[in-house]
Amino acid sequence: MCRSITKIELLKAQPDRLATLLLLAMLVLAACRPTASGAADAAATPSPQRVIQNKGSDTLVNLALAWAEAYRHVNPDLLIAVTGGGSGTGIASLINGTVDIANVSRQIKPDEIADAEANGIEPVEFVVAIDALAVVVHPSNPVDALTIDQLADIYTGRITNWKDVGGNDAPIVLLSRETNSGTHVYFLEEVVRKGDSDSTDIFAPQTLLMPSSVAITSELRRNPKAIGYDGLGYVDPAHEKLIAVAIDANAPYIVPSVAAGMDGSYPIARPLFMYTAGQPTDAVAEYLDWIMGPQGQQIVADLGFIPLAAP
């Protein structure tokens, strides 16, 4: 029973949609097992083992896995099954009542709250970490700094050639996550629309919508004309080049880093959330407390995300 869950977690380290499908199948299998052997457990021990279902944002999936693995040392009796699929998927599962904790990389939308309440579920929000969104290009690209305005122009298709932002004479290949990704929505609001809620700018139709973070990084590593964005925790500076971002041409250009995210100087950073159905109780509450405590936040920093406070 324990072993089957571990397998899920190891495999989930690749937040790929395809892997997710496969894992969903495995999860179903795994979910059958505890019920089969759970009866035996209940007979042997006074408290049956509890499984926390944890699902959602691909940005959060590696972090959620690291937490789940580390928490096994704290409470060996608690099993935590982590699945990716995207923030929208996580919220949908919370509304359907199939998960205990939904991982979401954007704030829950009002219509999602309404859907949840219609289902008799009250989503409760927890900020668990801060994520800086890194803008990334191929290491051979001469461009190394952009303003938010330039990024907006690039992603809306007003600038289509690298030479207009100081690069080579080559077309810009735009990479983005799919529209069900919290990262996509955050980038749309904060960069494409520059935080202006009245703006109706959207991504250029030429934008390649990639099904996973892995797909974005692997295309970035082989395509010198590509530009993409992803959570800082997913970027490997050895293979990809981080772009320094400034709010405008007069402001300093800041390279994304944990430090720059913590002091607030990096302009594209956002909170990451976990949502529970109603106020969490017993095991789920303890788990969330641990995540927001020093041990949980140390893991946040280790994975390249920004902890809530200095651990």
Added chain:
Amino acid sequence: MVKTEQTAGLPAIRNDAPAPPRRWGEWWIERLIRGAGISTIVLIGLIFVFLLREGLPAFVHVSPRTLFGVRWYPIEEMYGLVPLLVGSLLVTVGAVVIAVPLGLITAIYLGEIAPKWQREVLKPLIEVLAGIPSIVLGFLGWVVLAPLIQRAGAATGLTAFTGSLILAYMSLPTIISISEDALYAVPKEYRDAALAIGATEWQTIWRVVMPAARSGIVIATVLGIGRAIGETMAVMMVTGNAANIPALGWGMFFQPVRTMTATIAAEMGEVAQGSLHYQVLFAIGIVLFLITFAINWLAGRLIGGGGRQRRSQL
């Protein structure tokens, strides 16, 4: 010895005794076969009803101007189906243009030219090809084909053409096996007669055998197209999924596109049941269904009445 005689005698006694049980068995088998046949029709009917029930509201709730729009961006309620249609069309046309001639030539080689031992080696191999899961081909496309196409000069390797190549590869086994069967079914007398009146081997194949196998070849092509237009995962991995309408010209095959199937697959997981977006995704399903239906109908027309006779003759 005595024992064998006894056992040999037993069946004779049994034969004329219990006839009703055997009849019952037959009755059941008949019902079972008929039920299986009807269930197919019922299932297709149910699928269609379900599709219509979930998808038709989209045509009411979304204005035709939006549906025929050129932007697909569901989180802003832009449900333009044109880029998705164009995407599916480009990928499928590319796949057919590559796969049909290649498949036919292979079938002709296998059926008419190759010596028997080659046939016996190649045919099973081609059937193995059909068994490769599409996701594996998609992965190959992502890792091997896309970088090649990028190196050949495209801005990115994730293009309609990359999808076409993968789909062509996937529909080849279908096209080859079915058209080869059709060629094989052409009576030997046709070939003998053609050769006897002095036709060359090529003339026999092109003027006699191919026309005689026409209906089978059309079916092979249609099934190939059907496989191509319905494929999802492999296409989603290699076409870039940009809901873009490429400018007309040869370059359009080397641009990223987003197909209808990939859109449904990528977005179905996120939508709330019954929402507008959900209905539009089912509407895409209806469009796909209609396209498949139209292709089948067209194939039926192409084969024509003569073709049907020939098929029963084969």
